[in-house]
Amino acid sequence: MKMQYLSFFRSLFGAKEQPSGAGKPKRVIITSSSQPEVLHKRMREKEMSHGETVKADLSPVRLERSYGKMVMYFCPMKSIEVLETLSPGDGGSIPALAKVEGLTIPKDFKPGLYKLKNVTVTSNGTMQVKATEQTTWEVAEVEWV
Numbered sequence: 001m002k003m004q005y006l007s008f009f010r011s012l013f014g015a016k017e018q019p020s021g022a023g024k025p026k027r028v029i030i031t032s033s034s035q036p037e038v039l040h041k042r043m044r045e046k047e048m049s050h051g052e053t054v055k056a057d058l059s060p061v062r063l064e065r066s067y068g069k070m071v072m073y074f075c076p077m078k079s080i081e082v083l084e085t086l087s088p089g090d091g092g093s094i095p096a097l098a099k100v101e102g103l104t105i106p107k108d109f110k111p112g113l114y115k116l117k118n119v120t121v122t123s124n125g126t127m128q129v130k131a132t133e134q135t136t137w138e139v140a141e142v143e144w145v
Helices: 002-012 036-045
Strands: 026-029 053-066 069-073 079-087 098-101 112-124 126-139
Touching: 036 079, 036 098, 036 126, 079 112
Parallel strands: 026 069, 098 126
Antiparallel strands: 053 069, 053 079, 053 112, 112 126
């Protein structure tokens, strides 16, 4: 009898009956093997410099599970599409180290290739890829040669 009332109130207030932890976004990280040198190369190709911040799409990046975490790899990345320059650079060199901030994916996402859309990319001290309110992940189309 109690369960009926509980289900009624859950449906009334929009709560979903899911096991604890289900549906929570999973944090995305990078590791020393994430190949930040590829991000560095793509940023140089776009003639970015130290201190510059852009809103961009990165495509494709690879997501892989490792010890319960989702690791992002830059190795397959073919391009950075600069959507908007938020602040100009100072002409200096782009740093070699990278980090990501605020990137999450839905828990049910599978490893694979994705287009990471609407992130900010900054090169001040480290290369930084940061999530924005508009950041999305889109499954990347694979071109076989």
